[in-house]
Amino acid sequence: MTLTHTLADPRVEAAISRMFTLAEQDETAQAQLPPGALEMAPQELADAAAGIYMPISAEGGKLLYNLVRAIRPATVVEFGMSYGISTLHLAAAVRDNGTGRVVTTEMSKEKIAAARRTFTETGLDDLITVLEGDARETLADLEGPLELVLLDGWKDLCLPVLRMLEPSLRPGALVVADDIDQFEGPMRPYLDYVRDPANGYQNVSFPIEDGMEISCRL
Numbered sequence: 001m002t003l004t005h006t007l008a009d010p011r012v013e014a015a016i017s018r019m020f021t022l023a024e025q026d027e028t029a030q031a032q033l034p035p036g037a038l039e040m041a042p043q044e045l046a047d048a049a050a051g052i053y054m055p056i057s058a059e060g061g062k063l064l065y066n067l068v069r070a071i072r073p074a075t076v077v078e079f080g081m082s083y084g085i086s087t088l089h090l091a092a093a094v095r096d097n098g099t100g101r102v103v104t105t106e107m108s109k110e111k112i113a114a115a116r117r118t119f120t121e122t123g124l125d126d127l128i129t130v131l132e133g134d135a136r137e138t139l140a141d142l143e144g145p146l147e148l149v150l151l152d153g154w155k156d157l158c159l160p161v162l163r164m165l166e167p168s169l170r171p172g173a174l175v176v177a178d179d180i181d182q183f184e185g186p187m188r189p190y191l192d193y194v195r196d197p198a199n200g201y202q203n204v205s206f207p208i209e210d211g212m213e214i215s216c217r218l
């Protein structure tokens, strides 16, 4: 008997591969951002960066798939969907678990419209709820307990979003933060927080592409 999985579904595979190919243009698109873009307000930056994918790595996607399979969370929460590469990995695992849902967040209308089309095209749209707007507002009333959280929005907002979700994390919940090496500066407050034993996390810095911090809620 051959076992298979949803990441190998031709529709999902084609969408992920197409988006990774388009993301190869990210550096060119990034070079066209106005000077001082990183100082912009979150929404302004999201609109200016609407053409930039900024995805997790292919290996990071597989790691997320495996974590979701192992944990079998009722709700996976994602801060920062972009065009949905990470979201598809999370939703593929939820499909294969046969239980659960993905709640994701994005503030670029252009990205939301494109991602919704992709989710429909892959047949995973029934598992994904897209919350439109600033995650600091859209996730404020999310009901727990939460078991797996991916933090991949603007890096300086990872700590406020974590603090907001923290009361809903069940003991043993995993929080995965992407790009910890690439954005060392903006990620510093977040990393200092989760690595401080007083704050109740056990951490591992996973050396995958730009680095992922995986924090287990104690």
Ligand SMILES: C[S@@+](CC[C@H](N)C(=O)[O-])C[C@H]1O[C@@H](n2cnc3c(N)ncnc32)[C@H](O)[C@@H]1O
Pocket (backbone or CB within 6 Å): 042, 045, 046, 053, 054, 055, 056, 079, 080, 081, 082, 083, 084, 085, 086, 087, 105, 106, 107, 108, 111, 133, 134, 135, 136, 152, 153, 154, 157
């Ligand atoms: C690094 S990209 C996410 C990449 C995505 N996880 C993937 O693997 O394809 C960050 C995204 O987070 C979005 N974002 C940043 N801050 C946000 C906020 N406060 N609320 C909602 N979305 C936000 C940005 O618009 C951007 O598209």
